[in-house]
Amino acid sequence: MSTTTQKHRHFVGEPMGDKPVTALSGIGEVLGRALQQQGFDKAYVVLGQFLLLKKDTEMFAEWLKDACGAKSHQAESCALCLKEWCEAFL
Template identity: 80%
Template sequence: MSLSQRQLAFPGFRIKRLATVEEKFPRAQKRIQFLLRMSTTSQKHRDFVGEPMGDKSVTSLSGIGEILGKKLEQQGFDKAYVVLGQFLLLKKDSEMFSEWLKDASGANSRQAGSCSQCLREWCDAFL
């Protein structure tokens, strides 16, 4: 039903513009962007980003499986918070962190990018 048809069907009623979610709830915009990014991520990624880190294993990070996890553990990166520390030492620079992770564990670009994105989104949500 077009606007003119609505005006004919409902004479005397004024059609007003509906506010968007961002206009009505400006603080919700960041959360909406976060949720839209989550729709393209793995369940492992969503689980990690969705709650505090606590004492999680390094293998709970997105992109880090058993083999990469063992390589990182051998170098002293046994917990997710230790890897987060490295991410923060590199000033949250995703490119530098990805290069470090490739060198430290032999991760490929996709795995390193997934882990980097996971840590960045966790920082955005909790720091």
């Protein structure tokens, strides 16, 4: 099983609220700017896309790679983060 980052644990451990997109695991400043330019400025907007893709982590990871040029490990980290957040709060 893969280990998670402190950023991941912090995100999954509390309600999302109005956090910026860069609060998501795997999303740094560069990917965050790319997502913001497409209207994905908040973590909950990215969560909306994840939910539209029926919480399918593989489909979401592919979408994220296409949307902002995320590398596989970044996209997978973000997908796992959202999946675990959903399991905890939905």
